[in-house]
Amino acid sequence: MRAWITTHVQAIGRALTRFADQPLATSLSIAVIALAILLPLALYVVFANVRDAASRLNTEPSVNVYLALTASDADAKDIEKKLTTIANSHNVRFISRETALTEMKRVTNLADLFTGIDNNPLPHAFAIKPKLLDPATLASMRNEISAIPKVETVTMDFEWAKKLARFIEFAQRIVVLFGLVLAAAVAFVIGNTIRLQMLTQKDEIIVARLIGATRHFVRRPFLYFGAMQGALAGLIAVIVVIGLIVWAGAEVNALAASYGADFTLRAPSFLHSTWVILAGSALGWAGAFISVSLYWRQIEAGR
Amino acid sequence: MIHFSNTTRRYTNGFEALKGISLVIEKGEMVAVTGHSGAGKSTLLKLAAGIELASAGQVHVNNQNLAQLKEAGRAVLRRNLGLVFQDHKLLFERTVYANVALPLEIGGFTHAETGKRVRAALDKVELLNREKAYPIALSSGEQQRLCIARAIVNRPSILIADEPTGNLDQAYAATIMDLFTSFNQVGVTVLVSSHDETGLARLQCRRVALAGGKLVE
Numbered sequence: 117m118r119a120w121i122t123t124h125v126q127a128i129g130r131a132l133t134r135f136a137d138q139p140l141a142t143s144l145s146i147a148v149i150a151l152a153i154l155l156p157l158a159l160y161v162v163f164a165n166v167r168d169a170a171s172r173l174n175t176e177p178s179v180n181v182y183l184a185l186t187a188s189d190a191d192a193k194d195i196e197k198k199l200t201t202i203a204n205s206h207n208v209r210f211i212s213r214e215t216a217l218t219e220m221k222r223v224t225n226l227a228d229l230f231t232g233i234d235n236n237p238l239p240h241a242f243a244i245k246p247k248l249l250d251p252a253t254l255a256s257m258r259n260e261i262s263a264i265p266k267v268e269t270v271t272m273d274f275e276w277a278k279k280l281a282r283f284i285e286f287a288q289r290i291v292v293l294f295g296l297v298l299a300a301a302v303a304f305v306i307g308n309t310i311r312l313q314m315l316t317q318k319d320e321i322i323v324a325r326l327i328g329a330t331r332h333f334v335r336r337p338f339l340y341f342g343a344m345q346g347a348l349a350g351l352i353a354v355i356v357v358i359g360l361i362v363w364a365g366a367e368v369n370a371l372a373a374s375y376g377a378d379f380t381l382r383a384p385s386f387l388h389s390t391w392v393i394l395a396g397s398a399l400g401w402a403g404a405f406i407s408v409s410l411y412w413r414q415i416e417a418g419r
Numbered sequence: 420m421i422h423f424s425n426t427t428r429r430y431t432n433g434f435e436a437l438k439g440i441s442l443v444i445e446k447g448e449m450v451a452v453t454g455h456s457g458a459g460k461s462t463l464l465k466l467a468a469g470i471e472l473a474s475a476g477q478v479h480v481n482n483q484n485l486a487q488l489k490e491a492g493r494a495v496l497r498r499n500l501g502l503v504f505q506d507h508k509l510l511f512e513r514t515v516y517a518n519v520a521l522p523l524e525i526g527g528f529t530h531a532e533t534g535k536r537v538r539a540a541l542d543k544v545e546l547l548n549r550e551k552a553y554p555i556a557l558s559s560g561e562q563q564r565l566c567i568a569r570a571i572v573n574r575p576s577i578l579i580a581d582e583p584t585g586n587l588d589q590a591y592a593a594t595i596m597d598l599f600t601s602f603n604q605v606g607v608t609v610l611v612s613s614h615d616e617t618g619l620a621r622l623q624c625r626r627v628a629l630a631g632g633k634l635v636e
Binding site: 118119120122123126319320322323324325326327328329330331332333 | 470490491494495496497498499500502504508509510511513521522524525526527528529569
């Protein structure tokens with residue numbers, strides 16, 4: 117057991133020595149790997165933030181009916197009765213022009229702008245929850261409502277939210293695909309670094325094997341080296357992403373606030389960051405393992 | 420201790436380097452294998468070290484049938500053998516100390532134990548004052564002594580040396596052969612191959628001669 121621990125400690129020591137022996141080459145390859153991890157990580161963080169913000173949006177299906185400005189309170193009551201009789205109408209909520217104005221002032225911080233206007237520019241409106249959401253039924257519903265006198269506009273606002281949700285779903289899949297491609301690139305870069313190291317240390321490997329080194333003994337420092345490179349690159353990528361969020365976060369938050377949106381750019385959590393570093397390390401280990409396995413025969417042929 | 424039983428070594432191109440060799444080397448014995456180049460001396464030693472495997476017949480070392488050992492098992496077996504190579508197989512980017520320490524690194528020895536053993540081995544071959552030098556700075560004789568130091572640092576029970584005096588002048592060759600005798604005198608089994616009759620004359624040991632892959636005496 118003691119010998120086993122000693123061989124592992126020595127393997128880590130040899131891996132660290134390789135770092136120290138080739139600082140420039142190692143740093144460059146870590147930088148390339150960090151970049152390969154950074155790109156999908158940054159995209160993931162952006163989409164995670166967008167998804168988070170989108171989840172707070174009201175995506176409840178709603179058909180909005182805006183009446184003409186000339187429509188009186190009595191007209192609104194009359195129209196409400198008609199709307200409740202429409203077959204696809206599940207629930208009808210009246211939003212008076214006064215309520216709409218108060219809400220608009222609150223949400224958009226535009227109270228100052230409205231102080232100079234004598235008349236309320238907003239119409240009475242209704243929000244209708246439809247029973248069925250298929251396009252044909254909704255189109256028929258829209259035509260039916262539009263035909264009611266004093267109805268100015270009919271919108272189906274939930275469509276954009278659905279589109280946004282679909283776009284986020286699509287973007288997440290692109291990020292996953294992008295991540296997989298770049299994970300393969302990380303393994304390839306580390307594998308290539310290990311291959312070059314194996315070739316430069318060919319003599320040492322051959323001699324070590326002749327005097328009693330097992331394949332595990334020879335392979336171990338390369339695996340540790342790959343894992344260390346991946347972990348370091350993952351750590352750098354996490355630090356850069358956090359740095360970018362700190363740098364741009366205040367501006368993004370201020371921009372969102374100016375539109376009345378409740379949006380805060382969030383950095384990856386400690387758990388996510390740990391996973392990224394572990395994933396980088398695992399990729400490094402895998403790349404090194406594949407490389408050592410591939411080039412082992414080549415080295416052994418020289419024994 | 421080392422037992423060849425009707426051993427044949429045939430390469431993939433069909434060439435038979437050894438043909439039905441039967442030979443027993445007892446514990447504590449010193450045996451010199453002689454013969455011209457291509458006689459099969461190096462192949463015999465590689466089979467004894469488990470570097471190559473017999474195509475037919477068997478090789479037992481320390482009562483272990485090498486053909487039945489897995490690759491890792493043969494590697495572990497080699498840790499208990501001292502191997503001296505004709506071309507030294509030194510690592511020129513490592514210091515003298517680090518070259519000798521390599522078998523101990525493989526064996527998982529601690530730093531302190533490694534230091535103690537390396538210095539003892541270097542002292543034995545009179546290279547203690549060169550521990551920080553690189554092999555390139557050593558003469559051929561010193562390089563061969565360095566190779567011997569690396570072979571004995573593990574305190575092996577068997578020492579296998581392939582043409583250890585091949586590239587050395589007579590004075591150096593005599594020193595090397597005297598070293599092997601001294602190891603044998605403390606109980607180490609020595610199997611040494613050479614075509615240098617002058618060097619072998621210093622060894623008071625059994626001789627086996629190979630010719631065309633067969634034992635001839």
